[in-house]
Amino acid sequence: MTARTLPFTKGHGTENDFVLIPDPDGSISLSPSEVAWLADRRAGIGGDGVIRVVPTALAGEPAVMDQASDARWFMDYRNADGSVAEMCGNGTRVFAAYLRREGLEQDAEFAIATRAGRKHVRVGADGETGEASYAVNLGPWRLSAPDQAEVEGSDALVKVDDHEAVPALSLDLGNPHTVVMLPAGRELDALDLTRPPLVQPTPLEGTNVEFVQVLGPGHLRMRVHERGVGETRSCGTGAAAAALAVRWWAGGSQAGGSEAGDRWRVDVPGGTVHVRALPGDEVELSGPAALVADGAVERPERG
Numbered sequence: 001m002t003a004r005t006l007p008f009t010k011g012h013g014t015e016n017d018f019v020l021i022p023d024p025d026g027s028i029s030l031s032p033s034e035v036a037w038l039a040d041r042r043a044g045i046g047g048d049g050v051i052r053v054v055p056t057a058l059a060g061e062p063a064v065m066d067q068a069s070d071a072r073w074f075m076d077y078r079n080a081d082g083s084v085a086e087m088c089g090n091g092t093r094v095f096a097a098y099l100r101r102e103g104l105e106q107d108a109e110f111a112i113a114t115r116a117g118r119k120h121v122r123v124g125a126d127g128e129t130g131e132a133s134y135a136v137n138l139g140p141w142r143l144s145a146p147d148q149a150e151v152e153g154s155d156a157l158v159k160v161d162d163h164e165a166v167p168a169l170s171l172d173l174g175n176p177h178t179v180v181m182l183p184a185g186r187e188l189d190a191l192d193l194t195r196p197p198l199v200q201p202t203p204l205e206g207t208n209v210e211f212v213q214v215l216g217p218g219h220l221r222m223r224v225h226e227r228g229v230g231e232t233r234s235c236g237t238g239a240a241a242a243a244l245a246v247r248w249w250a251g252g253s254q255a256g257g258s259e260a261g262d263r264w265r266v267d268v269p270g271g272t273v274h275v276r277a278l279p280g281d282e283v284e285l286s287g288p289a290a291l292v293a294d295g296a297v298e299r300p301e302r303g
């Protein structure tokens with residue numbers, strides 16, 4: 001029997017916003033329709049995603065529970081439509097901020113468990129604002145179709161609004177991404193992302209689609225249409241995918257070329273995040289996290 005009244009915290013990372021539900025004894029089960037209701041901006045609390053904060057040992061998913069020896073807390077992430085996602089980059093920062101505020105993690109460095117494996121978080125201060133900044137090693141990434149990408153420079157086509165389909169690159173950052181370089185003559189702000197872009201071939205598990213514009217060396221702008229949500233004001237794994245795709249296009253290999261660089265500032269509608277390619281095939285995302293409200297919500301009779 002799970003509780004009718006749920007305590008919650010609302011937070012965001014560059015305006016990618018989440019409803020956090022603490023579940024210290026692993027007793028809360030959220031159905032897809034309850035998640036969609038919590039994320040509903042009119043009938044519920046509102047958010048791009050819902051995160052259950054549960055001890056890793058009580059996650060109930062064997063591949064996650066295997067991470068319990070290094071990561072005490074599991075980020076159980078769901079998209080606003082109730083679907084389950086493997087990872088959320090902005091979510092990891094907000095999750096880390098919550099664990100620290102609640103005293104559940106006290107060190108400046110710790111690991112969290114996700115469906116895409118254990119992620120290492122480092123809490124520091126932003127060099128410009130002095131505010132808390134969270135750097136998360138998103139772990140290994142890979143091209144989804146490296147052979148095709150090597151030959152053609154892309155492995156998918158994306159069509160948005162009524163314009164011609166453009167080549168795109170698919171990357172796996174624990175969750176799926178398809179990155180499109182904004183074609184010449186098109187305005188990033190003018191793209192109609194109220195409907196999902198058409199991706200071909202259509203990925204069975206769906207994909208997050210990023211549209212990227214290069215503003216200068218190491219400086220990108222991006223808009224995103226997220227799987228299970230719609231357009232959001234930021235996507236952390238998406239920002240990393242965008243930077244890695246630009247690097248790959250510049251360097252022609254997964255490791256990039258010397259001209260490709262390894263640090264990017266990525267401007268999104270909700271703010272700015274930073275991405276750093278780490279030695280090997282790992283990538284780090286850093287940026288702010290804010291916890292803006294706490295409350296309690298009464299679950300509807302039927303979830």
Ligand SMILES: N[C@@H](CCC[C@H](N)C(=O)O)C(=O)O
Pocket residue numbers: 016049079084085086087088089090091175176208226227228229232234235236237238
């Ligand atoms: N906003 C997130 C990604 C959330 C999950 C995504 N919609 C998916 O289904 O893969 C981020 O910051 O990475």
